[in-house]
Amino acid sequence: MSARRPQPRATGYRASQKPGRPGAPPYGGADRTARPWSSASAGPRNRQGLYYDPAYVSETDDREIREWLATLHPIWEERYSSRNPPPPGQQQRRLLRPVYWLGNWQFACLDYYHPPQGILNRCVAAEPYPAVLARLVARAEEITRKRFSPADIPAGWHLNTCLVNFYGDRIEEGRRIDAARVGEHKDFEPGPVASISLGERALFQFVRSARRGDQADVVHPQWLDDRSLLIFGGEQWKSRTFHRVLRVDRRAGCRFAPEIPGFETRRVNFTFRFVPDEHIVPLAELTPDARADVRGYIEELAPYSAFFRDALARADAKLPERAP
Ligand SMILES: O=C(O)CCC(=O)C(=O)O
Numbered sequence: 305m306s307a308r309r310p311q312p313r314a315t316g317y318r319a320s321q322k323p324g325r326p327g328a329p330p331y332g333g334a335d336r337t338a339r340p341w342s343s344a345s346a347g348p349r350n351r352q353g354l355y356y357d358p359a360y361v362s363e364t365d366d367r368e369i370r371e372w373l374a375t376l377h378p379i380w381e382e383r384y385s386s387r388n389p390p391p392p393g394q395q396q397r398r399l400l401r402p403v404y405w406l407g408n409w410q411f412a413c414l415d416y417y418h419p420p421q422g423i424l425n426r427c428v429a430a431e432p433y434p435a436v437l438a439r440l441v442a443r444a445e446e447i448t449r450k451r452f453s454p455a456d457i458p459a460g461w462h463l464n465t466c467l468v469n470f471y472g473d474r475i476e477e478g479r480r481i482d483a484a485r486v487g488e489h490k491d492f493e494p495g496p497v498a499s500i501s502l503g504e505r506a507l508f509q510f511v512r513s514a515r516r517g518d519q520a521d522v523v524h525p526q527w528l529d530d531r532s533l534l535i536f537g538g539e540q541w542k543s544r545t546f547h548r549v550l551r552v553d554r555r556a557g558c559r560f561a562p563e564i565p566g567f568e569t570r571r572v573n574f575t576f577r578f579v580p581d582e583h584i585v586p587l588a589e590l591t592p593d594a595r596a597d598v599r600g601y602i603e604e605l606a607p608y609s610a611f612f613r614d615a616l617a618r619a620d621a622k623l624p625e626r627a628p
Pocket residue numbers: 305306467469486491499501506508528547548549573575
């Protein structure tokens with residue numbers, strides 16, 4: 305998740321660009337190794353830089369991921385901090401959904417990774433992938449290297465960063481408030497992004513807006529099915545278009561652990577990205593200001609995570625204000 309645009313209006317969807325039906329044949333048909341695009345698919349003719357497999361995750365891997373998810377304690381982040389206040393006219397706000405990051409944590413209040421300027425003090429070393437995700441991401445990297453133009457894969461590219469997004473309803477005073485969407489934005493980490501989805505299917509769209517506030521044109525809609533993989537990269541999908549999740553179904557009755565107070569999860573999405581290793585820093589090496597901004601979050605994570613307990617202990621050993 306990176307630089308957001310103002311929330312798009314909810315439509316902009318053109319009738320000529322119908323998303324695929326549920327259960328429609330995969331891009332690439334029954335043969336998983338085939339091309340990601342088939343003539344039966346809706347959307348642009350440009351086949352470069354997009355790969356979709358609707359049944360990427362096996363049932364066994366799905367079970368293993370769900371067991372691991374049950375051990376997580378996702379957090380609610382605020383978009384800004386006292387040192388990084390909201391821009392004029394905007395207010396502090398909580399993110400729409402709880403999140404968890406692996407590999408490195410890009411705290412919203414430090415701003416997301418955005419080269420060439422926004423590369424320092426943004427990516428904080430985080431827990432490694434559990435075995436099942438490490439296997440799935442290694443295969444996604446292989447597919448990418450095989451299917452994508454080498455020109456679209458930067459030197460050193462490997463998917464070392466994962467944002468785990470929890471989509472569902474906020475429960476407030478007994479009322480259910482649908483929070484299962486993401487406004488249009490780009491992911492600025494270099495190279496292709498791989499996205500694995502579990503649970504209810506989501507309507508994901510690549511969109512283009514002529515000007516701020518204009519209604520977005522849907523360039524390519526894609527239903528993201530339970531256990532699917534989408535990989536997107538290159539100029540067309542990373543630079544020229546934004547992407548968003550317009551809505552998430554509630555047809556299949558999917559539910560996910562962990563229990564998150566005030567929230568009910570019906571879809572989980574993992575987006576794997578690449579941050580050059582030299583831009584990932586241990587908590588202890590963040591500037592004192594940035595460290596102070598995220599300290600509360602690390603304290604929330606630490607009781608459940610040996611990794612963050614250790615990170616906090618090491619950081620505190622350096623913090624002058626914590627010295628006796
Ligand atoms: O949930 C999804 O399918 C997409 C998530 C996304 O766009 C992001 O994390 O940047």
